[in-house]
Amino acid sequence: MIKKLTIFGVGLIGGSLAMALKKANYCETVIGCSRNIEGLEKAKQLGVIDDYTLDPVAAVKGADIVLLAVPMGAMGTVLQSVKGHIEANTIVTDAGSAKASVVAAARSVFGEIPPFFVPAHPIAGREKSGVEAAIVDLYVDHKVIVTPLPETDAAAEQRVIKMWQAAGADVESMDVEKHDQVLAATSHLPHVLAYSLVDTLSHSEVSDAIFRYAAGGFRDFTRIASSDPVMWRDICLENRNAILQSLEAFQVNLQVLHQQVSDADSNGIMDTFTHAKAVRDDYMKSQS
Amino acid sequence: MIKKLTIFGVGLIGGSLAMALKKANYCETVIGCSRNIEGLEKAKQLGVIDDYTLDPVAAVKGADIVLLAVPMGAMGTVLQSVKGHIEANTIVTDAGSAKASVVAAARSVFGEIPPFFVPAHPIAGREKSGVEAAIVDLYVDHKVIVTPLPETDAAAEQRVIKMWQAAGADVESMDVEKHDQVLAATSHLPHVLAYSLVDTLSHSEVSDAIFRYAAGGFRDFTRIASSDPVMWRDICLENRNAILQSLEAFQVNLQVLHQQVSDADSNGIMDTFTHAKAVRDDYMKSQS
Numbered sequence: 001m002i003k004k005l006t007i008f009g010v011g012l013i014g015g016s017l018a019m020a021l022k023k024a025n026y027c028e029t030v031i032g033c034s035r036n037i038e039g040l041e042k043a044k045q046l047g048v049i050d051d052y053t054l055d056p057v058a059a060v061k062g063a064d065i066v067l068l069a070v071p072m073g074a075m076g077t078v079l080q081s082v083k084g085h086i087e088a089n090t091i092v093t094d095a096g097s098a099k100a101s102v103v104a105a106a107r108s109v110f111g112e113i114p115p116f117f118v119p120a121h122p123i124a125g126r127e128k129s130g131v132e133a134a135i136v137d138l139y140v141d142h143k144v145i146v147t148p149l150p151e152t153d154a155a156a157e158q159r160v161i162k163m164w165q166a167a168g169a170d171v172e173s174m175d176v177e178k179h180d181q182v183l184a185a186t187s188h189l190p191h192v193l194a195y196s197l198v199d200t201l202s203h204s205e206v207s208d209a210i211f212r213y214a215a216g217g218f219r220d221f222t223r224i225a226s227s228d229p230v231m232w233r234d235i236c237l238e239n240r241n242a243i244l245q246s247l248e249a250f251q252v253n254l255q256v257l258h259q260q261v262s263d264a265d266s267n268g269i270m271d272t273f274t275h276a277k278a279v280r281d282d283y284m285k286s287q288s
Numbered sequence: 289m290i291k292k293l294t295i296f297g298v299g300l301i302g303g304s305l306a307m308a309l310k311k312a313n314y315c316e317t318v319i320g321c322s323r324n325i326e327g328l329e330k331a332k333q334l335g336v337i338d339d340y341t342l343d344p345v346a347a348v349k350g351a352d353i354v355l356l357a358v359p360m361g362a363m364g365t366v367l368q369s370v371k372g373h374i375e376a377n378t379i380v381t382d383a384g385s386a387k388a389s390v391v392a393a394a395r396s397v398f399g400e401i402p403p404f405f406v407p408a409h410p411i412a413g414r415e416k417s418g419v420e421a422a423i424v425d426l427y428v429d430h431k432v433i434v435t436p437l438p439e440t441d442a443a444a445e446q447r448v449i450k451m452w453q454a455a456g457a458d459v460e461s462m463d464v465e466k467h468d469q470v471l472a473a474t475s476h477l478p479h480v481l482a483y484s485l486v487d488t489l490s491h492s493e494v495s496d497a498i499f500r501y502a503a504g505g506f507r508d509f510t511r512i513a514s515s516d517p518v519m520w521r522d523i524c525l526e527n528r529n530a531i532l533q534s535l536e537a538f539q540v541n542l543q544v545l546h547q548q549v550s551d552a553d554s555n556g557i558m559d560t561f562t563h564a565k566a567v568r569d570d571y572m573k574s575q576s
Contacts, residue, residue: 123503143501178494185489186502190509192545193481198564200541201473204534206466211571213431214474215411219575220508221478225568229561236549236557246492247546251539253488257480258535261524269524273517276486280513283499287507 002027002163006063008056008078009034010043012126013095014069015134018048020167023136033059034070043131056081060090065163068094068102072234076105083109086116091156093118093163097183097231098239099147099176115153118160120146121179122169123187129228140168147176184242189250191232192243194225290315290451294351296344296366297322298331300414301383302357303422306336308455311424321347322358331419344369348378353451356382356390360522364393371397374404379444381406381451385471385519386527387435387464403441406448408434409467410457411475417516428456435464472530477538479520480531482513 005021007014010032021027032040032052040052053059060066060082068078075096086092092114096102099119106117124142126133144164148157161171174182201210236243260268293309295302298320309315320328320340328340341347348354348370356366363384374380380402384390387407394405412430414421432452436445449459462470489498524531548556 123501125503125505142503145501174497178497182494182497182501185492185494185498186506190485190506192549193485193542194509195561195564196542196545197478197481197538198568199545199560200534200538202563202567203541204473204537206470206473209462209466209470210473211567211574213411213433213470214571215413215430217413217512218474218478219572220511221482222568222571223508224505225564226572227565229558229565232561233554233557237552237554240549240552244546244550246488247542247549249492250485250488251542251546253491254481254484254535254539257484257487258532258539261480261528261535262532264525264528266521266525269521270517272487273483273520275490276483276513277515277517279490279499280486280510283502283510284507284514286499 002064004029004031004063006031006033006059006066007049008059008066008068009070009074010040010049010052010131011069012129012131012133012138013122013124014067015043015048015131016124016136016138017067017069017095017122017167019134019136020139021163024166026163026166031059031063039131046131046134048131048134057085060085060087062087063090065159066090066092068092068096071231072096072098072101072238075102076109079106079109086114091116091118091159093120093160095120095122096238097121097187097235098242099179101238103147103149103176113149113151115151116156118146118148118152118157119176120144120160120164121183122164125227127223127226129231137168139164142169144169144171145174145179146171147174147179149176180239180242181245184239184246188235188239188243189246191224191227192236192247193250194222195232198222198225290352292317292319292351294319294321294347294354295337296347296354296356297358297362298328298337298340298419299357300417300419300421300426301410301412302355303331303336303419304412304424304426305355305357305383305410305455307422307424308427309451312454314451314454319347319351327419334419334422336419336422345373348373348375350375351378353447354378354380356380356384359519360384360386360389360526363390364397367394367397374402379404379406379447381408381448383408383410384526385409385475385523386530387467389526391435391437391464401437401439403439404444406434406436406440406445407464408432408448408452409471410452411471413515415511415514417519425456427452430457432457432459433462433467434459435462435467437464468527468530469533472527472534476523476527476531477534479512479515480524480535481538482510483520486510486513
């Protein structure tokens with residue numbers, strides 16, 4: 001049970017967690033804090049939070065858990081604003097899509113990794129953002145990865161794990177570097193590719209016809225290009241190294257396939273496609 | 289109305305058309321022809337076709353319309369096998385995903401573009417293939433593009449248009465080159481990218497974790513990598529030039545984005561993502 005949960009940034013991610021914990025009777029009071037009073041007012045009207053404050057120091061006072069669900073680029077600023085005001089029993093966790101940069105921000109603000117800080121990442125999202133997009137079951141059967149550090153207090157880690165489990169999530173631990181590498185490959189790179197594809201096609205001389213005749217495959221393939229540009233720009237900046245590594249591996253692979261098509265290398269193309277289909281089919285089987 | 293429709297290659301595409309025309313009472317008899325007797329027997333058992341033959345000459349005898357729904361690479365072989373046996377009132381059309389290569393095959397077999405030949409492309413598909421995957425409403429509200437040539441008989445074109453309309457499709461005309469360019473961009477390139485992405489990730493040192501933590505965005509983005517490798521290899525070979533053109537434009541665009549991420553060029557990344565999202569959102573609005 002959580003008596004007081006403070007959420008910095010009550011949007012899709014923070015709002016959905018608040019709704020899920022309320023429904024599970026796992027949390028007594030949820031306080032929102034951000035610089036966007038209209039968003040906070042909206043969250044309160046929707047019943048997602050009980051109350052809000054614009055004052056970070058007041059927000060964290062007496063909190064059991066403080067969740068940072070602000071854009072990745074704002075994590076350091078929020079930590080700085082509450083530095084020296086985090087009480088002995090308060091745990092701080094976050095929901096950032098990349099972990100090394102949040103850990104670096106915490107180290108920079110506190111001069112070390114504080115034991116009360118538990119980096120975490122709920123792997124869930126929607127194209128829509130903002131508190132209006134929050135839904136009570138966003139985390140049900142979704143994975144949350146916690147990336148504890150050697151300095152992290154084990155009891156704090158357990159409380160964060162239990163909180164996400166109460167929201168319906170399947171929680172696992174992973175080290176920071178592996179998390180960032182895996183997420184770059186599986187989530188960040190596909191977003192970069194989808195944005196780049198749509199951008200490329202929009203500059204084609206036949207772009208009107210392209211979008212007119214695009215069918216279901218295209219719709220699914222480009223769905224993630226409708227995601228929030230600010231969030232994904234931040235992710236590109238915050239997980240830059242791992243994304244570049246994935247992107248470069250992809251560019252090399254794509255150039256090989258380009259050469260195979262250019263050479264009309266029937267066997268080469270067939271091998272690539274057959275292998276990819278087998279891997280993708282195995283992946284789908286593992287999901288069902 | 290069609291008295292006799294002959295379908296070469298009774299798989300997803302040919303089978304679904306047969307089912308739709310039967311349901312619409314638009315076709316009396318459907319005859320299947322291929323080199324795969326088991327597939328034909330299955331199609332007959334399922335009631336998709338009325339009968340079948342392994343003999344191409346017998347198959348086209350007395351046919352109103354002959355549909356070539358065989359793999360792209362087999363179009364020329366089928367045309368060769370019926371050359372000299374196509375009756376005066378018989379129309380030949382096809383369902384290939386690229387048009388210039390089918391037109392070239394027809395020109396090569398007949399020494400000219402025959403007036404009775406109407407190249408066409410139903411933009412519809414499923415991941416599954418084969419006659420078992422055929423469904424009666426595959427073409428409902430889907431586009432079919434006919435790409436008539438100057439030599440094409442106008443009445444033949446109209447009959448092909450009406451046939452697809454009877455199956456529920458929205459039929460439009462386009463010239464061959466534009467068709468191939470548009471389809472390369474909107475369908476063929478995304479398939480190449482999806483296959484290449486899955487192939488790339490399968491060779492990562494953390495590939496087990498990648499597929500373990502992949503979420504909904506990844507599932508949608510890679511769905512088309514579960515498509516039939518033979519069909520897509522053929523498309524890569526048959527629409528090679530247009531695909532290479534699209535692919536190269538994408539590679540250039542992706543390299544620009546790579547540089548922006550590498551430079552931590554926040555504004556550059558933001559501009560690309562914002563533009564792509566706006567274009568993709570407009571596209572979705574145009575679909576609804």
